[in-house]
Every structure is written in C-alpha cells, then in structure tokens.
Amino acid sequence: MQQDRRPERIRSCFTAAGCRKTFADKKSGKNVLRPEVKPCHAFLDAGDTLAVPSLDRYGHKSQDLTNISPPASSDTP
Numbered sequence: 001m002q003q004d005r006r007p008e009r010i011r012s013c014f015t016a017a018g019c020r021k022t023f024a025d026k027k028s029g030k031n032v033l034r035p036e037v038k039p040c041h042a043f044l045d046a047g048d049t050l051a052v053p054s055l056d057r058y059g060h061k062s063q064d065l066t067n068i069s070p071p072a073s074s075d076t077p
Helices: 007-016 037-043 062-068
Strands: none
Touching: none
C-alpha cells in the first residue's frame, strides 16, 4: 500500500485529529539525527501522545525507535 507523503496533507490530517503542533523533517526515518526530533520531544508534556504517520517514518529499525523515543515521564501510570 502506498502512503501519502505530502507534508501539507499529513499536517492537515494531524490538525484535524486535534494535534496541537506538527513537526516535519525532510530526512527519512533511516537517519535518527534529524533536526526536528529534539524540538518535538521538548514540546511534549507528561501524558501527551506522539502521533507519527507511520513508525518507519519515525525510526527505521526497532532499535532506532528505542533510541530516539523521548524518556517516559515518572508521573505517567
């Protein structure tokens, strides 16, 4: 199945779903050192949910997902 990777379309879907802010990188999930990752994680508050169009866009391998994910908050159940 082909995914719609047009940034404006993805952003409008997230906005319609109630996301407060969107961050977009032009680099693929293959590279974990992307410029928008740190500002995105810094924006997250305890209890927030991070939404991504697909996990392979966030991190290429499961180890990348573990390494790139923001630390869990201690007040999250």
